[in-house]
Amino acid sequence: MNTAPFILSNMLINFALMFLFLRFMMQFAQIDITNPFAKITHRLTKIVDVFSHIFPTVSKGRINTSALVLMFILYLVNVMVNAVILGKHITPLELFFVSSLSGVIKFLSLLRYTLLASVVCSWIMVFTQTGNGLVSLVMQLAEPIIAPFRRIVPNVGMIDLSFLVALFSLMLLEKFIGIIGHHLWQML
Secondary structure (H helix, E strand, O other), rough: OOOOOHHHHHHHHHHHHHHHHHHHHHOOOOOOOOHHHHHHHHHHHHHHHHHOOOOOOOOOOOOEHHHHHHHHHHHHHHHHHHHHHHHOOOOOHHHHHHHHHHHHHHHHHHHHHHHHHHHHHHHHHHHHHOOOOOHHHHHHHHHHHHHHHHHHOEOOOOOHHHHHHHHHHHHHHHHHHHHHHHHHHHHO
16 A cells, blocks of 8 residues: 555645645635735635636635535545555445545544644744734634634633534544444445
């Protein structure tokens, strides 16, 4: 499994997936396009603009369905390429199921990593008493994930428990989907 084509293909596809995820989250968090990091992400993901003619945005332009579809297509390609490199035969049903399940689980884990990165960035801002563009960008990316939990979790002073509830909810959802997917796979 440690062959060079396997590692190289996974590295390239995961790199593209990371930028598509950033593009999706930047639009979801309504990050200003004039932000230098947003400009770089938009330039690297121009294909999303092409697909946006086919898959429109929803929720007042916040949810970029073309980025989500492109991420799913990349997961399909990733599973297919891995099967070819490893010499395994995969049926179309297996390809769709594994790609869908791994895509949802990976998306939830990327949301978790975004939350964790925002915590690290908030600590950096507290300890250095300064902020820069990247730190504020990461915190803005995490805000739409945490915001629904802030409405539910009561305020307990300076400690924001909504982050912990959001993190544990994402972890629980990720495990739940993994278990359900495993059981569904056993039934097929």
